Amino acid sequence: MKKKRNKAYLKALAVGVALAILGTFIQLPYYVTKPGMATELAPIIDVENGFKDEGEFMLTTIRMGQANIFSYGLAKLQKYHEILPINHVRRDNESDEEYTIRQLFYMEDSQESAITVAYQHANKPVTVKNHGIYIMGIVEGMPAEKELKAGDRIFEVDGKPIEEHTEFMEYVAGKKENEVIKISVERNGEEKTVSVPLSPFPNNPDKIGIGIELITDIEVVTDPKIEIDTKKIGGPSAGLMFTLEIYNQLTEKDLTHGLRIAGTGTINIDGQVGPIGGIGQKIIAANNSDVDIFFAPNENGAADSDYRQALETAKDIKSDMKIVPVDTFEDALHYLENLDKNK
Structure with a gap:
């Protein structure tokens, strides 16, 4: 009898392990997002010979991955975990590699806008040069x-140098x-036509057309020089905070006042701050x-703005x-320059 019970137990255990493995490796057509961290x-x-902060400017992130059975079920039970259909994250027929490349390009574009805005202010x-199209x-x-492939840099079409994506589109339109057109590209450091x-x-x-989505490859040249190392952080949502950190290193007055200052929001070349996704999760990460x-996109006072959602989340988690x-960037700059008055 004891041997039978042991066999039944082992069989049940084996089935449980098999189901656990299947639940882990079978991906569902959803993504799960949850609070990340403040960095x-x-x-x-690093701005060359830049001034140091007494406090910290910080970017906030969310964690995201394609759902399996377990992460999907857990997200259903967690208030600030969100389940997104896959087509809300990736484009139709977009591969994992193409999605990653797109996010890294968005990050690079965000950095270039942040550098330009900070140096101008x-x-x-600061000057901007075009180097073909990605x-x-x-x-x-x-x-x-x-x-x-996604990630190729086009620098010539039919022997004609190309500097902006609009040039390519106009050429193809004719x-x-x-x-047949001959396209010269750079891929992983090697050139081919x-x-x-x-x-x-x-x-x-x-x-x-030929079926490609393009973006102009921009190089920002500055004095003093600047280096940004974001490794594999993707997306444009750190634009505002990049701009504040760069500006603070360029100017003698420390805008941090010794405080820990985080936020989120895209930045464009005109210094306008745009909305992002996952604002509630980023409030939790910052808290x-x-x-x-915490700076949040106001969206010109819209009732459902990121700022309004940030307020609701902060109140819900009892954050102070x-x-x-x-x-705009100037809104954040003005607030910090007058921080003693704003307290």
Whole structure:
């Protein structure tokens, strides 16, 4: 009898282990997001001979991964875990590699805008140069799929140097179906030239092209020099906080006042701050890191703005962080320059 019970137990255990393995490795068509962390920017950003902070400027992140059975079930039980359909995160037919490349490009673009805005406000020299165009994605079923990859940098078309994505689009617009163009690209440090025919887009037969999504490759040249090491952090949401850290290193007055200051929001070349996703999760990340002040996109006072959602989350978790609404970099700068008055 005892042997039978042992066999039954072992069988049940084996079944349980097998189900656990399946539950871990079978991916569902969803992503799960949850609070990440707040990361100090001073170790990431280095302006040559820049001034030091007494406090910290910090970026906030969320953690995200494709759901399996267990993470999906856990997210259902956690208030600040969010479940997103896969098509809300990745584009149609976008591979993991293409998604990662797109996020890294967004981060690079965010850095370039942040550098430009910060240097201009600090009255430091900054110039922008174009160096061809990057391929952000490939349209499935189009001719580019056979020859090109996301991440390729195009620098010539039919022997003609290309500096902006609009130049490429205008050049292709003058071609006809089945015409072949020669595209010179740089991939992983090596240059190659490929021939690609033009064809109609599957979902828009009146439009002719090769099936690539493009972005202009920009180099920002500064004095003093700057280095930013974000490794594999992707996305544009740290733009505002990058700008504040860079500006603070460029100017003698310390805007941190010895405090821990976090926030989120995109930044464009004009210094405007845009909304992001996962604001509630970022408030939790900041609160867990004892942040004193948090900047949130105000979206010009919209009722459902990131700022309003940030206030609700802070109240819900009983955080004593000061949540500050901003529409522009200058809003954040003005608040910090007058911090003693704002207390």
